[in-house]
Amino acid sequence: MYRLYDxxxxxxxxxxxxxxxxxxxxxxxxxxxxxxxxxxxxEFLAKNPxxxxxxxxxxxxxxxxxxxxxxxxxxxxxxxxxxxRWQRAxxxxxxxxEQYSHEPYIATSRFWLTHGMAERHxxxxxxxxxxxxxxxxxxxxRLANHPFLVGDRYTIADIALFAYTHxxxxxxxxxxxxxxxxxxxxxxxxxxxxIPITQP
Numbered sequence: 609m610y611r612l613y614d615x616x617x618x619x620x621x622x623x624x625x626x627x628x629x630x631x632x633x634x635x636x637x638x639x640x641x642x643x644x645x646x647x648x649x650x651e652f653l654a655k656n657p658x659x660x661x662x663x664x665x666x667x668x669x670x671x672x673x674x675x676x677x678x679x680x681x682x683x684x685x686x687x688x689x690x691x692x693r694w695q696r697a698x699x700x701x702x703x704x705x706e707q708y709s710h711e712p713y714i715a716t717s718r719f720w721l722t723h724g725m726a727e728r729h730x731x732x733x734x735x736x737x738x739x740x741x742x743x744x745x746x747x748x749x750r751l752a753n754h755p756f757l758v759g760d761r762y763t764i765a766d767i768a769l770f771a772y773t774h775x776x777x778x779x780x781x782x783x784x785x786x787x788x789x790x791x792x793x794x795x796x797x798x799x800x801x802x803i804p805i806t807q808p
Contacts, residue, residue, distance in 0.1 A: 718779030
């Protein structure tokens with residue numbers, strides 16, 4: 609059985625929990641409190657030298673890190689990853705977009721604000737607003753004419769971007785001006801076997 613090393617509030621961990629649940633794959637979840645340094649112990653660093661969650665233990669002693677790499681691994685051969693070469697590349701394109709143009713602004717802001725670090729990072733929080741809203745604008749443009757991000761079907765591209773977008777307001781990003789994103793959030797939440805980010 610898979611073992612997922614996770615931190616419940618993490619959107620990156622949530623991506624993996626959500627896909628595993630929607631695929632109906634049983635797994636054991638090991639909670640690690642990153643705020644207490646539990647991913648910086650020698651034991652954990654032996655599993656992932658980068659000291660980050662999530663990591664998926666595929667079999668004893670075999671570990672895969674980076675949430676979007678885990679999504680790709682788990683979705684291979686399922687409807688969540690298109691077989692078509694072009695559509696598959698578009699999924700991967702959105703996964704890179706999430707990590708480089710979305711997560712550094714929206715997710716980081718949420719982390720600071722929800723863990724009492726706002727005062728320490730006040731200037732950085734302000735600087736993250738324009739690029740964060742720019743990322744939401746790109747998503748809005750796509751979703752204004754499409755139900756999902758790739759091929760008009762629900763894929764891991766949606767899972768990856770849903771994780772932090774649906775809680776963007778916790779990072780002080782208002783979604784009122786993004787009706788297509790709000791409608792897409794509802795579509796994602798209506799998918800079979802959906803679980804909220806707060807559910808272990």
